[in-house]
Amino acid sequence: MAGYQIQEKTPAFIHKNILSKGDGIQIDAIQLCHRDKVLDFLRSHYYLEEPLTIGSYPKEQDPEDEKFNMSQITHGTCLMALNEERIVGVLISGLKHSNEADHLFEDAARFGPTKWGTALKILACAERESNVYVRYNVLKALHIHILAVDAQLRGHTIGASLIEEIKKLGRHLGYPLLTLDCTSYYSAKLCERLHMDLVNVIKYDEYLDKEGKPIFKPPPPHQSLKTYATRL
Template sequence: MTSNTKDGITIRIMTEEDYKNVKVFMDDDFFKSEPLCQASGEDVQRQNEEENDEYHLSMIAQGTCLVALDENNGGRLVGFVLAGAQFPEDVEQHRIEAEAMEQHTWGRICTLLSKIEQEANLFGRFGISKVLYSHITSVDTSMRGKGLGSRLAATLMEVGRSKGFPAMVAYCTSFFSARQKEALGMQCIYSLTYADYKDAEGRPIFTPAAPHTMARVMAIKL
């Protein structure tokens, strides 16, 4: 798949040159709307920024990331997906990395995601040795409710199939992202309610606004 255009919006594979605009978009959009980041009051994008840039660029190099461009508006970036391959050995690697992180919001999110990843046991459950991991999806506020997020996810599934991935997975911290993935045929194989995820003093670590009450692991065989 090189690109597809519908209603003036083109979706194509992300290049390294795109990342500068994607990063600005993340700052303006994703980090302000993702429930756990939004509820923190912290400048989450600046946390572990260098390591995250390196991780995102490694995903882009795999040809598994997408951008959505508004052709009626000078090719303006209106959405993106960062995604990449994950393997069984990554589960332990993510646990080690999360444990070593500073306990700011991003560090706490990575600890949560590592716990979810271990308990969902995706590789054992499906009996597979690699999976396409949909890491971050973001759509411009002006484009929400128009099906662009669904188009991005459906296009990513096509990319996954073309590259021989047996399954795709997304860890949804937002109610809306989980609902969108479910509408595309992805199944919730694990969930963790935020109210039940507590610190040593018994206080919930994350308290995002309703309807974001749980994190879900959404998966589909490709």
């Protein structure tokens, strides 16, 4: 993640109309021209509820958080679910290597006690503790950073469809593994229903600062950051 930049061009490999469903939902690849619409969607349907965001001060997301997630578009592995022209779901994912934990800790130190730096540090701990590279004997993985669905359409399998489609794309691109850090109770339940492997748990009330106080205090039912993985 260190030194991430939004490039001018997306990779040549782009899927269009990846999945069409009978209920009118279509899944497409996100391209740079979609950036502003995708970010507006995330501001309305993701950040307002994301446990690391609302569970620490200030309650709003750090601009560096948004910058990083939008930088992932250049990998060609970010998807959006559309109902006609309206975005109703977003999945942001990108490549990570076996030294990902080192990069995360380096970036956490670089951003220091900022909101983004604090989030990076718990994600670095999750990356180090899950150690999926040894566990699954792989050198790289495709990692889902964000899974968000329109609040009015949850329960209609849009999130599951996005995950199933990124699994297909990951296999096509030669990724051996898909991983996801679930900061939310609901995304973790979805991973359970999809029979993904639970590889690590960090309980928020046990992740403490130097004074022994919880760093993140999200509202119920969010109690932990759970890391899931599945072979592709």
